Amino acid sequence: MRNLIAGVTVVTTAAGRKATGMTATSVSSLSASPPSLLVCANQSGSFAALIKEGRPFCVNVLSSSHVELAKTFGSADANKNFDGPEWLRDHDDVPYLVEAKVRFHCKAFQIFPVATHLIVAGTVEEVEFAASSLKALAYSDGRFTTVA
Template sequence: MNSEFVSPEQDLAHAFKQAMRRLAASVTIITTTNSDGEPVGMTATAVTSLSAEPPSLLACVNRSASIHSSFSVGRRFCVNLLGQNHSDLSFAFGGKVGPSERFGHGDWVHAEVPYLADAQVNFACMVDGMFDYGTHSIIVGRLDGIRLAGEFGPLVYGDGRFITTSIAA
């Protein structure tokens, strides 16, 4: 195993992708509605807390993703934190199923913004800011509602697969 830093002259992008596989993350499905009011969603692991005052989070969405055009300042969206029983749902929203078929999988509540009824957590947000960087947009979501459900048991993805977690002593 190479213990030297990879330089920009080498394949830094490839090394970055390999390194990020080691950054295990909770799996979410980000949902909103498109300009026609139809539900749209995508699987995402690039979601993190931003601030407690005001309560807010960041979500990173590839600008080439079909859902991207549905985001703009003032629009509402929901981050649905998946549980360990949601791996099939993660695949469906990750592109294994067409965008129009995704909400046929899972127990969705079709409110102003669709949310997963049996998610670990639903974060209801309003887009408070968007910033482009590289291939992605960084979306600032200001929370206006949180719904907790079930026992702790998030779906976690690392090294290209779902991994199991346990609470350390």
């Protein structure tokens, strides 16, 4: 699995002002009609605890300038603070990254437990794009890289 190259995202959710997020490389399109995607999350994490309640979530696709952010949200011990100017909240109070390459605002419609993870199927409610010149951040073989 280590050799699979994958795009890097930070997926966020919230219950009121309590917000959490995680770095995820297991994000995939599911359907174009209706637009939907899949997110895989470790069941022991704080994201899984909130998403099990059917909370809305946001998939923030990271660019090459977001390596440190990916590392922060990839650590279970990290302080995941959404108070800085790089974060805003959508109409569901879910934090989103202002400078994300792309943002998918979603509503969970099905959650499947599989082994140690949850597979979350979400309907895409809104898509927001950043400047197209940003290079996407990818991860493979234990290293971050970029994709044009």
